[in-house]
Amino acid sequence: MSSHDTAVSDDALAVLFTDAHTARSFREEPPPIEQVRRAYDNARWAPTALNSQPMRLDLLASPEARQRLAPLMAGINQEPVLGAPLVLIVSADLALDQSMRELGASEQMLERLAGSLEMRQGLARDSALIQLGYLVLALRAEGLDVGVMTGADLPGIDAEFHADRPWQTIAVVCVGHGDADAFHPRAGRHDFETVSQVL
Numbered sequence: 001m002s003s004h005d006t007a008v009s010d011d012a013l014a015v016l017f018t019d020a021h022t023a024r025s026f027r028e029e030p031p032p033i034e035q036v037r038r039a040y041d042n043a044r045w046a047p048t049a050l051n052s053q054p055m056r057l058d059l060l061a062s063p064e065a066r067q068r069l070a071p072l073m074a075g076i077n078q079e080p081v082l083g084a085p086l087v088l089i090v091s092a093d094l095a096l097d098q099s100m101r102e103l104g105a106s107e108q109m110l111e112r113l114a115g116s117l118e119m120r121q122g123l124a125r126d127s128a129l130i131q132l133g134y135l136v137l138a139l140r141a142e143g144l145d146v147g148v149m150t151g152a153d154l155p156g157i158d159a160e161f162h163a164d165r166p167w168q169t170i171a172v173v174c175v176g177h178g179d180a181d182a183f184h185p186r187a188g189r190h191d192f193e194t195v196s197q198v199l
Contacts, residue, residue, distance in 0.1 A: 015143075022148070022183070024178075025079070025080065026179055027178070029085050029176060031059070031061040032144060032175060035139070036057075036088070036142075036144075036175060039141070039142050046134040051100075052096055053099070053100075053127070054094075054096055055091070055135070056128075056167050057089070058088065058089035059087075060087040068161075069160070074152060077151050087172060088174075090135070090172070090173055091128065091158075091170060092127075092129075092167070093165075095120075096123060097114040121168075135173075143177075145176060145178040146173055148173050149174070
């Protein structure tokens with residue numbers, strides 16, 4: 001038990017939060033697909049709105065796939081994409097009225113979703129972003145370093161990788177083990193008093 005009397009140890013909190021940094025460059029190694037599979041299998045149990053579970057993943061494990069993605073990234077983000085052993089395109093599935101049926105959603109909710117693209121888009125994007133946060137922590141729990149990027153031509157990524165499916169890209173995540181130059185110095189963070197009010 002940690003000194004904070006939390007459910008996990010201080011060492012675990014350090015791996016997930018306080019000692020973890022965004023990685024910008026990676027060691028050359030095989031793509032950690034099985035670790036990503038385990039991370040997803042854990043992260044999928046965390047809550048989303050209406051149990052919508054809209055996050056979808058493209059795992060770019062080959063250099064050829066990453067080379068297709070690189071021109072669609074902002075200039076500063078191209079090198080990490082090309083150098084990472086594995087890159088995830090994280091998307092939101094806009095066909096929630098179909099996928100949520102498999103999860104036991106009510107017919108009333110499915111009908112509402114089917115009748116409103118705006119509702120599907122909002123629910124899918126919001127919950128997929130929440131799931132992305134869970135996934136980052138689950139990947140860190142697997143001992144992996146990650147770099148999350150949104151500087152990209154997201155519609156262009158959809159045209160390149162999702163032309164045959166209703167997936168809308170929300171982020172790109174480089175995954176692997178950071179090399180010696182992977183991590184920048186820690187930037188500042190707001191403290192609790194700055195961001196909260198007790199009513």
